[in-house]
Amino acid sequence: MTGQYIPILCAAVVSVGLAAGMLLLSRILGPRNLTKRKTSTYECGVEPTGSTRERFPIKFYIIAMLFILFDIEIIFMIPWAIEFRQLGFLGFIEMAVFIGVLVVGLVYVWKKGALEWD
């Protein structure tokens, strides 16, 4: 059962060893003379403008967070939708309460102005 994996293990060891060895050798043997031009970012030959780590406006984060929260709730709705008939009226009430809680959250977010883009 495990015997068939031995070639894969060998291949993995060899490839990782080769890659590590090359990196190590080039680091030890290679000459190092860094110039400003050499260390600058390569942007298709054009002079780089601005920092790579540009900061996103905070709005994106807020939208992302709200998206995560409202998106993940589907995970509870799908099983309910699949078993809708078996869960019956009680299940319906439960889901209504659940969605009601979500709506409260939505109203809160809306009134706080987190959904405004500007």
Add this chain to the structure above:
Amino acid sequence: MMYNAGLFQYLSLAGVLFILGVFGVLWRKNAIIVFMSIELMLNAANLVFVTFSRFMASHPDGYVAMQGHMFAFMSMVVAACEVAVGLAIIVVIFRNKKTIDVDDMNLLKG
């Protein structure tokens, strides 16, 4: 020969993911990466749940084994809430301190 991954393989994967997460939390300094490592740990736990649930499905008492799947759902939602709160806190910290390096969190020392 078709080889079906069994209980052992899934659990090993989960264990590796969990240990990777632990080391990520202990060694990395960027708060967001620490946070990602924690998510990795939570997902490893989810994998364990689903694996056990799957392999207990042929158990005579089948529907109790469904608990594992349900638990995975619950913990995914919990993880999402933690991510939302965590991101919000990290954004606030970045606005005030201009850094999210956990080693720079040194105002509170006795």
Add this chain to the structure above:
Amino acid sequence: MNPSGIQLFLKQNFDIQTVMPLIVVAATALLVLLLEATIRGKSRTFLTAVSLVGLGVALLLTLFNFPGAKQSSFYGMVRTDAFAQFFTVIALAAGSLTLLLSANYLPKIKSDTGEFHALVLLAVCGMILMAIGNDLIVLFLGIETMSIAMYILCGIRVDAEKSNESSLKYLLLGAFASAFLLFGIALIYGATGTTNIEALINSGGVLYGISGIKEYQWDTGAYQFAETAAQYFFILGVAFVFLGFAFKIGAVPFHMWTPDVYQGAPTSVTGFMAVGVKAAAFAALIRVFLGIVDFGDLYSSNAIAYQPLMDLKDVLLGVIWLVAVLTMTLGNLSALIQTNLKRMLAFSSIAHAGYALVGVSVALRLSGDDRDAAVGAVMFYLLAYMFMNLGAFGVVIMMNRGNDEGEHLHDYNGLASYRPLVAAAMAVFMFSLAGIPPTAGFVGKFYIFSAAVSAGTVEGYGLYFYSLAIIGVLNSIISVYYYLYPLRNMYFVSAEREHKVELRPLMSASILISTIFVLWIGVMPKGFLSRALEGAKALFFG
């Protein structure tokens, strides 16, 4: 899963009455959130009133309309017994006192938002879930509901870097501990085939998890292997779950976050964390670990040959012994050298978790009435601790003037000369925390240490529990020094300058209530203790 377990699951009804307090608190939280978003007024005192009404209704429902003893509902997910009732009352009272304390404090730190009230209510919801939860899923959800609300509450002062930092530390370490907890629960599930504590006991000590898989048509050797593997999964799972809980109660060696987080968080949140989170975590810890130990006993009684799982109880006792001793000692020794009162109280709360752990370790070893006495002692102690600690934090809040001032020990110099009543209240809380009669803290410590002494009479455990009791008492003596230090400053050192201490009505009411209860519990502990014992008895699955 054996037939009795299945029947247990099927016959559980869907009883909304059992979770009524929880629903009331959650609904109030949502209402407060909506009001916060819609009303335009400046004052948030109105929201305090709404939240307090919600908590009050829930408290009345819990005290007078709680379902009868030993009732499980929602398919065994929650269990509303006297134990749950006791801790629900602690959670609700801690929430109410915190809101009272915060009413005048929040404007001072410029965080007077409705979200604060809603988050406190949601944290209380989490604590109630931890008190009534009878299934690891419910307990995990309760812990997370509570923790996520607490992460935000710690950082509610958005513009204060210390508060932010406290919040981030709590979040990262708390989530880390939660991940361990979840992984541990997953392993226990794999080993036993259930996450329900009652079903765990009802399984009769058989591991129905992976060793019960029929798909593989086990031969005897493979079955043995699976059974052994399941035992190790169970042991590892228990270890991880303990790690998660140890973090939440701030036990050594997972206490490092406590002082930093407590110091950075707004003071009323610190008080809430120190009592509410700790009490709820102990509720869950006791329920889970008593279940696990009982399961281990059942398993051992079934076993023919030696099995690794049979060692679980003794290993667990050893670990908890060590953790309790370290927690008490390190907490007290670190508190000795603090100059910031808030930080000192943080370390002292670590020490108090250690005292409670003494009771837990006793409860895990004993059985029958002795176990009830030990569990009851822990419950009683947590109740007493809630009032005395929230009271002490209340005085710190009263001294606060918008920044860190008023937290330092020398800020209390000569307080007795210009605010005798506040100083007297502080004296009561400090005496109680130090365990000096006639206060609640003394009675609590007395019950816990006497439970440890009575456990020492068990054959072969004499050294083990007597030493625990002696170390506990020695620690209490050490703690007297640093608890009396602020009193020395208040009564025997003259003030360089008088601080402006405002006696605002809500805040004073909260401190007054705490003082009354600390003295009441200290002088007449019988009634409270009998409620605690009732709860401890209900916990036993018979």
